Amino acid sequence: MRSSHGKDIIDICEYTGGKLLKNIFSIIVCIYFITISGFVIRTFSESLVLIYFPNIDREIIVLIFVTIAAAMNLFGLKAISRVTLITLPIILISMVTIFISSASSFIPQRALPILGYGAYDTFVSGLGNIFAFSSMFIAPFLIPYIGSGKNLKKAGLISIIVYSIYLMLGIIALLFLIPSITEINNTLSIYILSRRVNFGQFIQRIDAIFILIWIMSIFNYLAITMHFTLSSFKRITNIKFERAMTFCFSALLFTIALIPQTISDINIFERTTYKYMSIIFVFIITMLILIFAYFKKKRNLKKGEKLP
Secondary structure, eight states, X not given: OOOSSOOOHHHHHXXXXXXXXXXXXXXXXXXXXHHHHHHHHHHHHHHHHHHTOTTSXXXXXXXXXXXXXXXXXXXXXXXXHHHHHHHHHHHHHHHHHHHHHHGGGOOGGGGOSTTTTOHHHHHTGGGGGGGGGGGGGGGGGSHHHHOSTHHHHHHHHHHHHHHHHHXXXXXXXXXXXXXXXXXXXXXXXXXXXXXXXXOOTTSOOHHHHHHHHHHHHHHHHHHHHHHHHHHHHHHHHOOOOHHHHHHHHHHHHHHHHTOOSSHHHHHHHIIIIIHHHHIIIIIIIHHHHHXXXXXXXXXXXXXXXXXX
């Protein structure tokens, strides 16, 4: 699936700063993906234990997630992309369904006061909340598969629109339905909304269907992040045995997911580390690399040098 019509972010790092920058960036990518993926599994597993499986050890649930993500990677990115293509519309439809079914109970006054504590806190202090779009970091890795030019712009625009719709529907529904939510993770907050879905007396426990849909989304997320973690590590070491790498990184992912003692440790990590790490690495460093690569390319073209 990988084509020669575009370079991913690691290729751009090598073009901009040579192999040293490429290796440093790749190592950071591996650490970033494996850490975030591990904490995502742990958070979701804790939610499943709390809601549906109180008698099952969280380690077993984590192991199931890691095993399925690894199995999807053994089939390759083509299989992962096809599964994602099937599940993505279902996930979006589920969020739209929650929003529409809950609309009759909305209280718009809960959005007041407009701009919360003021324009400064909303637009300046609130800039840190841009980390919610850190998942878009996957996009620079997809360039060789999508191609440059119109295909890349179209894919990027659609991704941002779909993710924004999903995020905004969830925020609006939570804001208009629940007076205040503090110290609650994303899974539980959406679960609270799904419990309000009502299709009459003959259809009950709709929330179980939504949990199943979100389990599918976690499988997709883990499979994608694991693929690009393996791909980045392979670019550093030139290892050819990807199957063995998959098993090794799966074991590492399982270990990292079990490091936090409680869910509170993950919440503290998100507030104090993950938020700023995502902003610095995903938005600032990556953007700087792209800017430097652009000016280097422009300078080389003026000199008449042949681009790699």
